[in-house]
Amino acid sequence: MSGARNWISISTAVRGVLEKAGLGYIVYEARLREHWAELMGARAVEMAELDSFRDFKLKVRVKHSAWRQELHFEREEIRLRANQILGLDLVREVILV
Numbered sequence: 001m002s003g004a005r006n007w008i009s010i011s012t013a014v015r016g017v018l019e020k021a022g023l024g025y026i027v028y029e030a031r032l033r034e035h036w037a038e039l040m041g042a043r044a045v046e047m048a049e050l051d052s053f054r055d056f057k058l059k060v061r062v063k064h065s066a067w068r069q070e071l072h073f074e075r076e077e078i079r080l081r082a083n084q085i086l087g088l089d090l091v092r093e094v095i096l097v
Helices: 010-020 025-034 036-040 065-072 075-086
Strands: 048-054 057-062 093-096
Touching: 025 036, 025 048, 025 075, 036 048, 036 075, 057 065, 057 075, 065 075, 065 093, 075 093
Parallel strands: 057 093
Antiparallel strands: 048 057
16 A cells, blocks of 8 residues: 545535535535524524525524514624634525515
């Protein structure tokens, strides 16, 4: 055996396979779900849940219209925090439904 092996983690391998299949967003959506409380903050975490993350759009389902209105003004901050959590500039829009 003369060659050095390049070992990668299972998570890296799975992420690569998903991205090649066009399903890389699943990995990023899972990461956002893991960090949802950090992303949304203590007040909003009970009123909003991650609906989906696809096509660079983070869709957030909000339970009450009053909270939807309040979060409307925080969309840019949510987008920036999401990208910080992901470590990449992937979230380009936050949609509240």
